[in-house]
Amino acid sequence: MAKADKSAAIAELTDKFRESGAAVLTEYRGLTVAQLTELRNSLREHATYAVVKNTLTERAAKEAGVTAFDGMLEGPSAIAFVTGDPVEAAKGLRDFAKANPLLVIKGGVLDGKPLEAGDITKLANLESRETLLAKLAGAMNASLSQAVYLFAAPLNQAARTVDALRAKVEQEGPVAEAAPATEEAPAVAEADAPAAAEATEDVAEGGDES
Numbered sequence: 531m532a533k534a535d536k537s538a539a540i541a542e543l544t545d546k547f548r549e550s551g552a553a554v555l556t557e558y559r560g561l562t563v564a565q566l567t568e569l570r571n572s573l574r575e576h577a578t579y580a581v582v583k584n585t586l587t588e589r590a591a592k593e594a595g596v597t598a599f600d601g602m603l604e605g606p607s608a609i610a611f612v613t614g615d616p617v618e619a620a621k622g623l624r625d626f627a628k629a630n631p632l633l634v635i636k637g638g639v640l641d642g643k644p645l646e647a648g649d650i651t652k653l654a655n656l657e658s659r660e661t662l663l664a665k666l667a668g669a670m671n672a673s674l675s676q677a678v679y680l681f682a683a684p685l686n687q688a689a690r691t692v693d694a695l696r697a698k699v700e701q702e703g704p705v706a707e708a709a710p711a712t713e714e715a716p717a718v719a720e721a722d723a724p725a726a727a728e729a730t731e732d733v734a735e736g737g738d739e740s
Contacts, residue, residue: 536586543582543590550577552612554623554638554650555599559606561632566608569633573622576614582607598644602636616640620654 531539547553558566558581570579584603591599612619627633638645645653 531583539583539586540590540593543587544593546578546580546609546611547591547594547596550611550613552616552619552638552640552645553596553598554610554612554619554645555602555636556608556610556623557605557634557636558608559632559634561630565630565632569622569626569630572626573610573619576616576619576622577610577612579608579610582609595642596639598637598639610638617653617656620650624651624654 554577561569566579566581573579584607587599587607587609588603591597610619610623623633623635627635635647635650637647638650640653
């Protein structure tokens with residue numbers, strides 16, 4: 531790859547890291563083009579899934595301030611860049627990996643916080659954003675204390691309802707502060723087929739750079 535092309539690829543990957551709320555690193559060794567296309571389609575609403583070159587991705591992650599993938603960029607790598615609901619993206623990756631064990635979820639990053647593979651599974655097991663907001667609305671209708679109780683639920687769920695609660699409180703006036711936990715949930719990926727199958731993908735190239 532020419533130096534100018536490498537620079538462009540690194541810049542594009544850097545932008546993807548910065549623009550995504552979360553990213554999940556996977557290894558796709560042994561998966562077919564058809565399987566990767568299936569994964570891409572399943573994630574389309576919430577993430578883009580791109581086969582990447584490890585050396586370029588390492589540089590891009592460093593430029594974007596992402597350290598979660600340090601030491602993990604080995605073998606044929608692909609990243610799910612999450613721009614939608616991280617829970618739904620995690621569910622898509624989890625379900626696909628169950629049906630296709632050759633897909634290995636290696637780790638991720640959510641709002642700058644590193645995630646282990648197990649964290650992504652936990653994220654996938656959470657309820658959807660819509661369900662959580664519906665529960666929050668119901669709790670608010672009953673009493674604010676019930677809404678605060680909701681925040682005692684797994685932090686990963688409560689964190690995604692903060693904005694809705696803040697808006698409600700601002701409408702009704704100040705109330706006694708309730709300090710929600712601040713731990714953040716894990717997240718994850720539109721999939722691109724391997725570079726050999728989709729030569730038009732700007733940053734979708736499989737394997738390590740020699």
